[in-house]
Amino acid sequence: MWETLEAVESEAVGCTKCRLAAGRTQVVWMDGNPESKLMFIGEAPGFHEDKQGRPFVGAAGKLLDQMLESIGLDRTQCTIVNILKCRPPGNRDPMPDEIESCKPYLVAQIRFINPKVIVTLGNFATRFMLEKQVSISKVRGQRFEVYGATVIPTFHPAAVLHGGGMSGPAMQGLKADFEQVRQILDEPVVQDKETELVEQQSLF
Numbered sequence: 001m002w003e004t005l006e007a008v009e010s011e012a013v014g015c016t017k018c019r020l021a022a023g024r025t026q027v028v029w030m031d032g033n034p035e036s037k038l039m040f041i042g043e044a045p046g047f048h049e050d051k052q053g054r055p056f057v058g059a060a061g062k063l064l065d066q067m068l069e070s071i072g073l074d075r076t077q078c079t080i081v082n083i084l085k086c087r088p089p090g091n092r093d094p095m096p097d098e099i100e101s102c103k104p105y106l107v108a109q110i111r112f113i114n115p116k117v118i119v120t121l122g123n124f125a126t127r128f129m130l131e132k133q134v135s136i137s138k139v140r141g142q143r144f145e146v147y148g149a150t151v152i153p154t155f156h157p158a159a160v161l162h163g164g165g166m167s168g169p170a171m172q173g174l175k176a177d178f179e180q181v182r183q184i185l186d187e188p189v190v191q192d193k194e195t196e197l198v199e200q201q202s203l204f
Helices: 005-012 047-052 059-070 096-113 123-130 157-162 169-186
Strands: 038-042 079-082 117-121 144-146 149-154
Touching: 005 096, 038 096, 038 123, 059 157, 059 169, 079 096, 096 123, 117 123, 117 169, 123 144, 123 149, 149 169, 157 169
Parallel strands: 038 079, 038 117, 117 149
Antiparallel strands: 144 149
């Protein structure tokens, strides 16, 4: 349907497919480097993201930046997106029809960027990628092969901040998951197409 990532963005920024378009300041498309091999997927923009037009710019974004720094990276070496591109009112949970409306944009982002590693932040992003009603506490830190990428679910930074902060158990889990991400990025590319996958799904 789209021939370039820029064409997808051009359509997304004017999207009116769901109710969220009426209340947004702007579409929050993406941050980072689309040439990178690491992608983070969050749930939806919040207040600060809606104002600035960039994902993860509030307190959760600062923690994400700290975690990137802990493994020797920054935002120029990854791509950051959300399932929803518009802020739900009051930061409520996304509705199923809103997720369905935004799904083609996220699928296109994954297809064009083609990351080696996708980190899903929190329940909604993890359930979207795995297409299962899983709990992040049960699957965090596990490896899944989805859409041709290694998917590592982990806690949403906002949940870490609200669940004990920098010294809580969730923070320890987040640190361990980021260390695993670093290890996977450093692994050589496997050329054997017959490699067994934990779970394989097709985008198309």
